[in-house]
Amino acid sequence: MSPFIIADFDKNLIASVVDIIEAEKTRQGNASRVATYDFDGLYALFSEEQRPSVEALFEKYMKIDPLAYGFKGEYLGIVPVPADLVTLTDQKCIIAGNEKIIPPQFIARDAYDAYVKMNEAMQAALGRPLFIESAYRSPAYQMFVLFYYLKQNDFDIAKTLKRVAMPGYSEHNYPPKQALDVMNVDGSSTDEEPFKFDETAEYQWLTENAGRFGFTMSYPKDNPKGIMYEPWHWSFDSRTVL
Ligand SMILES: [Zn+2]
Incomplete structure (x- = not known):
């Protein structure tokens, strides 16, 4: 397995992504629909300058292979957000x-x-x-949850993946x-x-x-x-x- 190294640049970006999405959740109050946003919906929370690096961040971290960290669950797939939730x-x-x-x-x-x-x-x-x-x-929101716990866990991927499933591996999405x-x-x-x-x-x-x-x-x-x-x-x- 090749360990996934988190550079300082990514740590700072992840921290600001978490802050901006958390702020949007707070703004929406308890009825936060952020949990149902698709990737484009989540990216739309960021400014035009921020968006390319945020999209690149999500795409890069979506490639983490949880099987390399002891997770043995099956890959369920990235399924579109249902219209009739x-x-x-x-x-x-x-x-x-x-x-x-x-x-x-x-x-x-x-x-x-x-x-x-x-x-x-x-x-x-x-x-x-x-x-x-x-x-x-949603899969996009699941990625945010992973970022949230990565930040909480001092960017320890192995520790985080014991607690949070990757998008596509979680029955919640x-x-x-x-x-x-x-x-x-x-x-x-x-x-x-x-x-x-x-x-x-x-x-x-x-x-x-x-x-x-x-x-x-x-x-x-x-x-x-x-x-x-x-x-x-x-x-x-x-x-x-x-
Ligand atoms: Zn659960």
Whole structure:
């Protein structure tokens, strides 16, 4: 494998790309549609002078081969942003007595329909709703997420790729296998203790029932894809609906 060297010039550019996209997300407020932008839509956030170097940056980093860094997941492909994404709003958790509204999420239509049925069944069984903390992210936005964590991780690619999939490898940007990161009404999985989601009643119910609705947990413990255990990440495949 040839290691991917990040030059200082790229570090500075990545940092400013992250700042500009973050600023746009803040400007749009909670209903940030940036997560659904295609590459051209994301590039349009930059000035005419900035755009060529930003496009070159994205193109260069899209070529990172995650398999060279221990990732063993399959390449799903870069799929265009679906025109009929559903926007999910008004999800309210109660965390330590305080109401928290989850920012609007965008979901492929068939996965949304299956989620609604699954959520109704869970509510009937547990009397508790299942929320979606993250669903569709465009390939361009996934690249931004990777840049964001690269900057957070001091530009350590190997460390970053353990946590974030490359565009084209993430079920979050592959509508035929739409991934949902789920959350219960108490706000679990939490950022502090994400793995404890597997101690919740919702997790137990999902392990017994999600398959009926076409959902499977993508990354169980010690999964062969080389991805960390993610008890909150469930993906939809219409072919598996029983
Ligand atoms: Zn996920």
